[in-house]
Amino acid sequence: MGVAPWVKVFSWRFWRKTAPLLFLICGLGFVRWSKGVFFSDAYAFITRPFWPGNAQRDWIQDGNQIELRTRIGLLEQDNQRLREMLLLDKSSGLNVTSAPVISRSPNGWWQQLELGKGRQNGIKIGNPVIGPGGLVGIVESTTPITSRVRLLTSPGSKIGVWVSRTKQHGLLLGIGTNRPQLHFLDKDTKALTGDVVSTSPASILLPPNLPVGVIQSLDTEVLLAPKASVQLTASPEAIDWVQVQIN
Amino acid sequence: MGSGANKLIIKLNQRFFLGLTALAVPLLTFLAPKWLSISGIGPSWAVLWLLPWALVMGPVSASIAGLCLGLVVDGIAIGQITQVPVLIGLGFWWGRLGRRGPRIERSLNLGLLALIGAFVVGLSVWIQNFFLSLKNFAPFLIAWGFHTLLCQAVITGLLAPIICSLLLIFFRKRYSSF
Numbered sequence: 515m516g517v518a519p520w521v522k523v524f525s526w527r528f529w530r531k532t533a534p535l536l537f538l539i540c541g542l543g544f545v546r547w548s549k550g551v552f553f554s555d556a557y558a559f560i561t562r563p564f565w566p567g568n569a570q571r572d573w574i575q576d577g578n579q580i581e582l583r584t585r586i587g588l589l590e591q592d593n594q595r596l597r598e599m600l601l602l603d604k605s606s607g608l609n610v611t612s613a614p615v616i617s618r619s620p621n622g623w624w625q626q627l628e629l630g631k632g633r634q635n636g637i638k639i640g641n642p643v644i645g646p647g648g649l650v651g652i653v654e655s656t657t658p659i660t661s662r663v664r665l666l667t668s669p670g671s672k673i674g675v676w677v678s679r680t681k682q683h684g685l686l687l688g689i690g691t692n693r694p695q696l697h698f699l700d701k702d703t704k705a706l707t708g709d710v711v712s713t714s715p716a717s718i719l720l721p722p723n724l725p726v727g728v729i730q731s732l733d734t735e736v737l738l739a740p741k742a743s744v745q746l747t748a749s750p751e752a753i754d755w756v757q758v759q760i761n
Numbered sequence: 762m763g764s765g766a767n768k769l770i771i772k773l774n775q776r777f778f779l780g781l782t783a784l785a786v787p788l789l790t791f792l793a794p795k796w797l798s799i800s801g802i803g804p805s806w807a808v809l810w811l812l813p814w815a816l817v818m819g820p821v822s823a824s825i826a827g828l829c830l831g832l833v834v835d836g837i838a839i840g841q842i843t844q845v846p847v848l849i850g851l852g853f854w855w856g857r858l859g860r861r862g863p864r865i866e867r868s869l870n871l872g873l874l875a876l877i878g879a880f881v882v883g884l885s886v887w888i889q890n891f892f893l894s895l896k897n898f899a900p901f902l903i904a905w906g907f908h909t910l911l912c913q914a915v916i917t918g919l920l921a922p923i924i925c926s927l928l929l930i931f932f933r934k935r936y937s938s939f
Contacts, residue, residue: 539825539829542829542836546832546833546835553836557791561791619803620801621800621801622803623842623886623887624839625839626839628791654840655839662839664840668840670839670893689905690890690905690906690909691905
């Protein structure tokens with residue numbers, strides 16, 4: 515009489531054969547769950563000698579000066595309003611750390627950056643990432659020595675923004691293309707093509723008044739609320755160093 | 762232990778060491794060489810590795826490889842979109858093709874299979890994107906998705922005759938039981 519196939523499951527030989535495979539799949543399941551904790555770190559370790567040098571950092575600092583001038587203009591406009599809203603004072607100080615971009619995919623299905631700094635440097639999920647020109651994206655996941663950034667253009671990216679000239683709020687949504695879409699919250703928008711879009715001065719999740727982009731085109735014929743296409747001021751294709759705001 | 766068991770262990774060891782070449786998939790995904798891209802969109806490295814593996818190793822091994830590879834590529838990408846089911850399916854299909862039909866080794870055949878594979882992978886990602894985050898952006902989604910899908914499928918199909926052929930030869934030479 516033969517042995518039923520399910521009885522083999524209890525045999526030592528069966529487990530000896532399948533255990534390594536099960537361990538491998540469990541291990542890779544952990545990689546999936548932890549969002550590539552081992553692979554990101556190994557990649558960072560291997561490519562460390564090839565990380566961008568300091569020349570790029572100087573170039574970024576020049577870019578930052580231009581960005582700061584824009585920000586000062588915006589901050590001055592808000593100064594009066596902030597005096598009346600003392601609660602917002604908390605978010606004005608920026609505590610940032612520079613991080614090298616060790617991998618990038620600004621196009622394609624997943625639009626993300628891999629940074630060469632992680633939890634050990636105080637970076638946490640949700641921290642804003644700033645490049646020369648303005649906001650680039652938000653930290654999506656971290657490992658001890660790397661962090662992964664979801665770019666503003668990536669599908670699923672959502673941030674609250676503000677058109678400073680008209681003082682109107684909106685939601686900037688990544689739709690995969692180079693130009694994310696701005697959804698205004700009011701039906702009656704006075705925004706025009708060329709208006710600067712920045713993070714909200716009332717934002718506590720993101721640094722206030724950080725330039726994000728410029729309105730490229732407006733669609734006012736939408737029934738509920740107008741939409742606009744926004745050209746981002748920071749270009750992730752060309753950035754080798756970014757700054758991460760640590761809360 | 763008989764010679765049959767010894768042969769099985771040797772075969773498993775060979776598969777394990779050949780499987781280590783799959784580590785190139787996450788490495789190349791991270792590196793994302795610009796000169797191997799169309800409009801900044803690179804090939805599907807998972808498809809380029811899985812196709813020769815499946816043709817040599819058969820459907821069961823290729824399905825398991827698809828599962829493992831899917832878990833890895835999901836782990837190194839943002840968001841909750843998964844490639845696991847589609848890679849398992851492709852592995853199984855290519856494995857059956859490799860075992861049942863005539864031997865597939867011509868550049869054109871490999872290119873076509875890789876192109877179809879990359880297209881199916883892209884389509885599954887596109888559909889998941891649609892339901893997860895982009896329901897309200899149908900016109901933009903169609904334009905962007907079609908562009909990405911086409912670019913990735915074409916560059917994968919173009920690279921397959923070179924990369925898949927080399928991997929196919931390597932796997933066939935090293936895997937003695939074939």
